[in-house]
Amino acid sequence: MNNDYLIVHKKILPEYLEKVIQARELLERHECATITEAVQRTGISRNTYYKYKDYVYAENSGTARRNAVISVILKDEKGSLSSLINEITRMHISILTISQAIPISGRANVLMSLDISAMECTMDELLAAMKTIPSVRKAHLDAME
DSSP states (O other): OOOSOOOOOGGGSOHHHHHHHHHHHHHHTTSOSSHHHHHHHHTOOHHHHHHHTTTOOOOOTTOSOOEEEEEEEEESSTTHHHHHHHHHHHTTOEEEEEEEOOOBTTEEEEEEEEEOTTOSSOHHHHHHHHHTSTTEEEEEEEEEO
16 A cells, blocks of 8 residues: 555544544634643643644545645746646646745745645645656645645
8 A cells, every 4th residue: 555644433543633633623713722721621742732733634524625735845947836736736626825935045945725625636646746747856745634
């Protein structure tokens, strides 16, 4: 198996993973002002929260939109961002935002938020396709919901 992502029933996972999701939701809904408060309310340590917060997500079957945030390091050359955008749209992914830093030392950092609800591939396949673009030095999934 070459895929880094699994769909697993929460019944077989440790309880603290669900508590990590609960803590993140408390923060997102502004029911807790700090991470310390959120982890205290859910009964997990700050270390557990930070270790797993970017790796566990609840399935929101009632929502039509799924989002992802991806970081990319591009070689500073003409058409590099355009090639990346073309590859993303080819996979039926909508780009919500793009933020590109000023190129330094021949490389530019790009942060993209994507609507992946209509994506016709896996996240691993998307990242692999991005990495085949000659101007892409690195592509990394930062977050997904």
